Amino acid sequence: MILVLEATDEETYELMDLRDRHLLTAAVSALVSAICVYVVVLIRANFETVYLLAASFLCMVFFLRLGILEGKKVMEAKGCYLKLDEDSVTVRQIKRSGHYEYCRIYLDEIEKIVEGGRRGIPEFYVVIEENALKSFLLLDKEKMPGRIFWIRSFGYSFENFQNFYRKFCWEAPGKARIIGTDKQEVWEMKKPKQELLFAVSLLVLYLIPKILMTELGVGI
16 A cells, blocks of 8 residues: 655646736736826825825735745645555655755654644644654754654645545554544634735725824825
């Protein structure tokens, strides 16, 4: 039995499409900012034009950041994999920019497997026994201290990562403790969308000054 999990071309293309949409939105926001600067400086400055300038600039920064993060995910997904065979699990994943962490953990040296509990984030932890002789954890080519290895989903579909985790738990020896749930409900929960929270923030940024100006009879 050998089970290998790598990001498929389709999953990578989805990340690339999302990156491109965010970068395009950032470019449009930059254009709107430039137009607003022209209007505020050379034509007329009022609350609406100043607000639009601030909002478009914030949009540019926000979506540029998202685009850069998605671009990193595309690069990270290409070098990562999970492999489960008859006696061990092998993982290669990004640790930080340009550096990869690697492990081979033998099933008979697993102390426990802990399911991640963060909303909408598929992940789990593997703890090896204190006296483990065969298993090892590496950062690049250097041995890492500790007995805990954090396994995350890098470009894998939710279903594939969940199936890998369940198969891994099934193959773990009886002495290994499995701390988690049957269906990983927390993984399936949707994270609060950053775009929605950002849009609400922009709305609040408009309404509060506008209401205060109305109450005080101030206008620009």
